[in-house]
Amino acid sequence: MKTGLNHLYIPGPTNVPDVVRMAMNVPMQDQRAPDFGGLTIGIIKDLMPIFGTTKGRVMLFPGSGTGAWEAAITNTLSPGDKVLMARHGQFSTLWVDMAQRLGLDVDVVDVEWGQGVPVVAFAEKLAADKDRAYKAVFVTHNETATGVTSDVADVRRVMDVVGHDALLFVDGVSSIGSIPFEMDAWRVDLAITGSQKGLMCPAGLGILAASDRAIAASKANTSRRCYFDFGDMLKMSEGGYFPYTPPTQILHGLRRALDRMHAEGLDMVYARHARLAEGVRRGVAAWGLSLCADHPSNYSDTVTAIRVPDSIDARDVIRIGYDRYNTSFGSGLSRLAGKAFRIGHLGDLNEGMTLTALAIAELSLAEAGAKIAFGSGVAAAQFWYAEANATVARLAAE
């Protein structure tokens, strides 16, 4: 018998705020009613600043982030097209796998898990591509398996330097809505997310924003697709409708989640994620453990992947957290299984929640056999939060 709160510290699905859950408790409605379209149109308008775009076309497909990956590929590229991708964690690995299975000719750059997108290797390959064979460059903005955020602007810069006109596709599933994303400034052609991470909703929507170039590419390729066709979707979404039945409850939840994000202010949402994440990292440092992310410049503000000492198994840490403390941590994925666990810190979160995550992680680590001084990570995070929040209060008073 479990009592009390179930603590969810996985990097998606994230905690859904009570008001968002309640906003979804609405009767079924006619998705073709004359007054339905306004809901979708408002959602699209309020998603645009979260993607950092004023001109991209936002599309909401029933599905999840993986569905949005597939929509991105099958709408804009043809089987046999050459694309440039990197593998540096489980999510980038899965996207490579999908691209291969959909028939693309994938040039894969493998780098150590814990590193970001290999910008220098990308630059060399793009520069060497004299006949412009690469049709697209894929970037996993935030590798959720390793807690690594890559610099999309840097990738755009090297594409500009060598004058390569490939499309730029970005997986922002665990970044968009939690850390700054600048589709227009970075000239991203297709940006991808889902409803259940930074957007604080249940899973059920794969969300894309497409540039004019991506839309043009969607009209000139030989891939087969039907359900995920951009053309059908864009025609219907002009009026706020869908080519088929949308998950109307999730749309109501998303409406409320967007209201919350804009009421807080996107800059404040991003600052909060940065502040909470830094507390978690200081806690981990105080334990004497290291991160999977190999450099401070690529630390993720949405998820922290923590290496456990060689003498213990991270699966025990996760199991103890779940069985004894009603707490879910993220597991070490694929080659990190047993070696790492993850604390997701994105979406509807505050200091009390990250401190709880650290406190329960201390218990779970110690009970799994790690040498952890109780309270050390919690105290390090408390010191940081006190300092950071004093600074916030001072700035607000000025």
Ligand SMILES: *Cc1c(COP(=O)(O)O)cnc(C)c1O
């Ligand atoms: C969660 C995640 C996905 C997969 O999204 P689903 O919604 O589970 O299909 C893809 N990429 C990244 C970076 C993710 O974090």
